[in-house]
Amino acid sequence: MAQSIADRRDQEFVLHEMLNAADLASHDRFKEFNKKTMDMVLTEARNLAVKELLPVSKEGDETGCTLENGKVTIPSSFHRAYKLFCEGEWVAMCDDPEFGGQGMPRILSMAAGELFTGANCAFLMYPGLTHGAGKLVEEFGTEDQKKKYLENLYTGKWAGTMCLTEPEAGSDVGNLTTIAKRNEDGTFSITGSKIFISGGDQDLTENIIHPVLARIEGAPAGTKGISLFLVPKYRVNDDGTISEPNDVTCTGLEEKMGIHGNATASLAFGSKGNCIGELLGAENKGMKAMFVMMNEARLGVGLQGFGFASASYVNAVNYAKERIQGTDLTKIFDKDPKPVAIINHPDVKRQLLHMKAYVDGMRSLMYFAALCFDKVLTSTDDTDKDTWQGLIELLIPVVKGYITDRAFEVCTQGVQVFGGYGFISEYPQEQLLRDCKITSIYEGTNGIQAMDLLGRKLGLKKGKPFMDLLTRMNQTIAAAKEIPELADMAVRVETAVNKLGETAMHMGMTAMSEKVLDAFAVAHPFLDVTGDVVMAWLELWRAVTAQPKIGSAKKKDAAFYQGQVTTAKYFIQWVLPATLGKMDALKGNIPAIMEMPEDAFPA
Amino acid sequence: MAQSIADRRDQEFVLHEMLNAADLASHDRFKEFNKKTMDMVLTEARNLAVKELLPVSKEGDETGCTLENGKVTIPSSFHRAYKLFCEGEWVAMCDDPEFGGQGMPRILSMAAGELFTGANCAFLMYPGLTHGAGKLVEEFGTEDQKKKYLENLYTGKWAGTMCLTEPEAGSDVGNLTTIAKRNEDGTFSITGSKIFISGGDQDLTENIIHPVLARIEGAPAGTKGISLFLVPKYRVNDDGTISEPNDVTCTGLEEKMGIHGNATASLAFGSKGNCIGELLGAENKGMKAMFVMMNEARLGVGLQGFGFASASYVNAVNYAKERIQGTDLTKIFDKDPKPVAIINHPDVKRQLLHMKAYVDGMRSLMYFAALCFDKVLTSTDDTDKDTWQGLIELLIPVVKGYITDRAFEVCTQGVQVFGGYGFISEYPQEQLLRDCKITSIYEGTNGIQAMDLLGRKLGLKKGKPFMDLLTRMNQTIAAAKEIPELADMAVRVETAVNKLGETAMHMGMTAMSEKVLDAFAVAHPFLDVTGDVVMAWLELWRAVTAQPKIGSAKKKDAAFYQGQVTTAKYFIQWVLPATLGKMDALKGNIPAIMEMPEDAFPA
Structure with a gap:
């Protein structure tokens, strides 16, 4: 069968021949992940991606998400995929097994992630954001908060989001106006509106935990006065059971260019004056927490872009090998020239080679960046650790900014190889192109990535x-x-x-x-x-x-x-x-x- | 009011300061088109575009076209726009007034066309293809055919299409299998299927005239054996009145990435054995006729791409001047920096300047190419005529291929300037990007344009x-x-x-x-x-x-x-x-x- 989503041989080449990922197994932390296990994990991921996630991607695009009577419905086919995804323990691939993680090297999660996001990015954003919310709890939560939330997030029983943007505070997040008022019991009452919240509401999980950036009454203006709160859709009792609704209202879903399967919500917090949140981490240190999460989040968006490009590329190769059209350029003056597969046309071959050059290069960069994370964790020498961390800091804006820009170009080429069929929805190429566009925008526009590289990382x-x-x-x-x-x-x-x-x-x-x-x-x-x-x-x-x-x-x-x-x-x-x-x-x-x-x- | 669609000052700059378009009025043929008339025409075009075509573009995108019980319905708001468009005599701007044309210089029609297609390309394709069909009749029709069809096409009373592509004959049109069987009365019975027919069916006009490429039984294989036929949706009596249906069936509409307002139809000719067509031009010279039409058609697609880019650019400028977000880079360490319009951010200004450079350059190229057509018509010297014609031949693949590629990039940038708002359907940018994609594909993919430049035009x-x-x-x-x-x-x-x-x-x-x-x-x-x-x-x-x-x-x-x-x-x-x-x-x-x-x- 022709490949879909990603070139497996090349995945193995980068993992094992170029970057020797299995060497990580020499460290106690990753001792279970020898080459054989890595290959098994990748095979499992591929099976899930090809058999379950990919087949519902188009339905997700066509059905989209709806908001009716305050209730958000996401594509019904995503429910089965989500159940299997959680059962396979894919939500927290790299995280602590104590809380439901798989503890695998990040480079391996990257290879699996390429398959998942390439198969169905709109779907993958639900568990992806859930993992991000969990990570915040793991990094900044009290023991009680971890007990209350973490396993439910890392297993995907509950979902998570990330609530930063407001209509007048996008790139300039310091301008936000959501307010947190201190209650006597130590909780906070949250009031404000957030927009563009991916997976902001859905009918997939019994609860949703919203990390929300807000300003505590009286806190300084700008980024210095921003704190982070956990705001559940349904309140959670101390024993982890679910209690009454928490005055979080979905006020709208965006109509958008792509990732239709993911609900991009506007959320109102406390419109009835009854939205309770708990502080996560220290007061006024919300932006600092965001910065800690940023590398992982931007790595994730780079992966999304790359996943689209990778999928568009293999689709284009498959199509070019199968589509018979036109005759060989050297034989056009023959009496009865046979039509050939279009991969034989010089211009089509160039397009495929162009796509391959970028997709291969992106894969190397994504996996190398992931390896840097693993090296930080496994380095015993502080200088080494520092060097690897420095490479991460430097490469993140390239991963996020450069890869997503080039990925969109690869997806554009992927449409072109299909000719007229590239433009119609019967084939996957136009959806990949539409879906891909968001990656240059969210999680810091690529203009912001460029400023990060020049202004912060170059002189770091x-x-x-x-x-x-x-x-x-x-x-x-x-x-x-x-x-x-x-x-x-x-x-x-x-x-x-x-x-x-x-x-x-x-x-x-x-x-x-x-x-x-x-x-x-x-x-x-x-x-x-x-x-x-x-x-x-x-x-x-x-x-x-x-x-x-x-x-x-x-x-x-x-x-x-x-x-x-x-x-x-x-x-x-x-x-x-x-x-x-x-x-x-x-x-x-x-x-x-x-x-x-x-x-x-x-x- | 902020401009929409196109930069009027720059349109005038190119027309009058750079290319001195009004000099054409010194020729008898264009004597009515002095500067004042040109400006009036442009103002009229702008009014129609801004007030009638642009406002229904989004509805066209959202509503799309439907096929139910064999009947195609296009966006209802297009009906009024079409009526006004025809009343303004915009269908055949450059053509012979004898048949309902306006006889204007092509350079002026280009400026008007930028406004029309930038406002609503999906709509404009209906009259655009109608004009193309009319042109075929004017060029290759007998006197009887002209009498029967031409004025009805040039006035937009009837619509036209262009039926070339079949599932196995896209870029390789010579491979087509539609058959024309000679009848005793000199007509032909047509049997075959065509796909990707823009405006292939609709509820806008009382009749549709399909120019269809087909092979007369017994004709040679390949492009040498292809003839052109006029196949009306409803048969036309000799006196020009409409008679019974002609066995042309719409078998499907494509779901596609953009230009949703235009019905991209699959058409079956003669599925009941009862489809009659008349030969247009000489037997087996169908491809030659296509070649004669090609320059105009490719100029038109270049114009579409340019129109999208032009509109996306002025939208981006307007947005960047109005959207307040972030502080001036030199003032970020001030105590209480004021947020500024994003046009002040260096990266945004670069993006706008980048878009402007291409959009301006494209406008110059489009108008210059159009002027070449006018110069051919007005040259009294054969050498001159030949020189201008040579420039047309050389520039057409650049106009079609280069401009549509760059236009898509400009539209991509146009989304980026809007940030998250660029990705959602509330703003026009994502539709312009989606709509634009088709222009690199149809009317000869840009790969084919490149082959044309290198293989035919360079050594011409x-x-x-x-x-x-x-x-x-x-x-x-x-x-x-x-x-x-x-x-x-x-x-x-x-x-x-x-x-x-x-x-x-x-x-x-x-x-x-x-x-x-x-x-x-x-x-x-x-x-x-x-x-x-x-x-x-x-x-x-x-x-x-x-x-x-x-x-x-x-x-x-x-x-x-x-x-x-x-x-x-x-x-x-x-x-x-x-x-x-x-x-x-x-x-x-x-x-x-x-x-x-x-x-x-x-x-």
Whole structure:
């Protein structure tokens, strides 16, 4: 059967040949996750994704969610999928088994997550946000709160959300107006409205726990005065049983471009004056808690983008191999030329190779970033731990911003390969494209990711994480230079890495000068070139891994390995020259964007 | 009131300051279209677009079209819009007044068309295809056929379609299987099925005239044996009155990503053995007729893409000026910083400038291409006529392929500027993005446009049109060099133009060598760089037009002209370096795309 969702062979290549994920089993924490177990987990995940999640994705898109008489209904087919998902203990893959987690390495959860989100992202957001809410409780909750909420969240018995955005407080969350009033019993009465709450209401679980950002009466303005509260849909007794409704009202569901299967709710808290929440973590430290969660959340959105791209790509490959249309370009003047599968057309092959280059590179980046998390947990040396953590901080805006931008482009190409059939709903491509769009927007727009990279991450610890990344790149380049077939590519990547270093230096200096606005005006293009060079490095790493194996591999594997090298060549010889040009622009004359008079735009 | 759909000031700039459209009035053919008349026409078009077409666009998207009991219903609000559109005589803007046309220059119809299609493309496709069908009758019809059909089409009393595609004959239209059987009375009995027929059925007009490609029994296989037929939904008596139904059945409507207001129909011809068509033009010359229509049709699709981009851009500008969110980057450490309109954020300003650069460039290209059509009609000298026609042939794949690709990117950016609101249906941005996607697919996928540019147009007349284009570019460069403020830009564009010449030479040679497949594998990137250089040229042309006027202009106009120069600077200093990098890749080592083993793609 043709593959769907993701290229399994490539998943294994990255896990076991490129990143040696099973080495993690040498650490006590992950001792149960040897290669065999990892492969078993991945097989299980694939089965669930292909047999249960993927088949209901289209129905989720078509049915969508409805709000009637205050009650939200989500696609009915999601109920069975959710039950199986929870039974398989997939909600808290990496978390403490004490609370219902599976304790697996994050790199493995990433491979499984690629399959789940690629199969049905709108569905996966329900358990995904549930896990995030659980994580908040685990990180910041009292023992009582953990006892009350955590296992119910990590097992998916209850669901969770994340309530930040208000109509006038989106990117500027510090502007929020939801108020928490202290009650005598230590609880808080919450009043306010939140919008764009994914999975904000549903008929899937018996309770929903809303982590809500609000300002305690009298707290300072801005982000400094924001606290975090747990606000359940139904109040929870101390023994963990459910009690009466908690004055949380769904006031509307958004009509939107995609992820129709997920209910994007507007929620009113305390419209009857009777919404009770409990403080989670310290007073006025709500934003700090959000920052602690941010890396994981942004990694998750990067994964969503990647999952869409990965699925769109395998669909395109399958289609291009099966769809017969047109004749071979070299035979158009033959008397009776046979039509061929469209993968044989040069332009279609280029499109597929282009998609493959990005999807492969994204997979390497996603899994590598996940491995960094695992390394932080398993490092015994503080310097090592610090280095891995630094790589995480640096790579997160690339993972979230660069990957989701490129993922949308891959999904666009995925529509194009299907021609007219790409535009109609009979095939999955247009839904993947629609669904994917949100990933560049939520969890911090990609513009904000770019500011994060330039303004915070580039100069972090005096630039050590950035230098560490360049060092890693140079190690791969050195290894590639030893392999004659890759030497030319190695030199090209080296040129790009050096230029990235110079560009970063220039950008960093400009951002600290009086030209700060000019620098931030091109923060997003700087994110783009950083991501391009990261892709080039990872493609080269793939080639270094694959090239030595071509000679001795069996036919099918030899083609796979050769494909790695050819794909790297495509990216490095073809995409990278444009990146060099972009870096020339960034290094040279930063364009006077800020000089553009506002009234030169149409009034 | 904030503008919607398109930037009127810029429309006027291109029409009157850059391209001097009113000079056409010196020719007898266009003598009624002086500047004053042109502006009046544009104002009328804008009124209709803003007041009637735009307001029903969202309803069209939401309601869509339905097929029940064999009857197709389109959005009811389109009926009034259609009536007004026909009353305004907008169906056949450029055509012979004898048959109900307005006889206006094409450049003016382009400006009006930008407004119509930007307001409601799904609607505009009904009269647009009607006009195309009429054009076929005008070009290839007998006097009797013209009398019978033409005025009814050009006035919009009847509608028309274009029936080419079949399930197994999309890009490879020569593979079609619809059969025409000769009847004794000279008519033909048509049997076959067509899919993806835009406006294929509806309840808007009393009759629909389907031009249908079919093969006369016994005709040769492939494109050589295809003829064109007029197949009315209701048969038409010789006196032009309507008679009985003609065995044309709508068998389904596509669910699709966008343009929901347009009925994309599957049509069965002759399922009851009773479908009569009349031959239009010569036997077996159906494909030739299609080719004659192709330039106009592809210009139209380029216009659609541009219209979406233009609308998305002005929406984004309006939103960015009104939406208050976040504080000025230089004031984030102030005690109580005021929130500002997001246009002040550097990243948002860059996005708007990026959109503006492309939208402005596209407008210049669309209007210039249209002017070429007018010049062909008004040239008294055969060499001139030939030169203008050559420019049309060369530019059409750029207009269709490059513009629709870039338009989708502009619409993507247009969603991003709105943040979360870009993704929800309350705002127009996500519909524009969805609607826009089809433009890279139909009327020849953009891959086919790229093949057309490389395989047919580049070497046309021994490369004369391409050389003519470079000559025009160099004229603009020379003019820019005379203006000190533009000299640096002029040199940069000159470098790019020279490099394009070299790249084209290299590509052309490769396409004629044994490496032909390698050349066609990068035909699309070659289209991209050609388009980029065309944009750079047009941006420079704008700057040459605007710069001398800055000093003496009134405040508002001065800002507009300064904006032209700054936008040109942005494109030429910022976008063009990446294009140079891409041309380096094209000129150098054409990547071994075709070497990629098919079994290196996932099986």
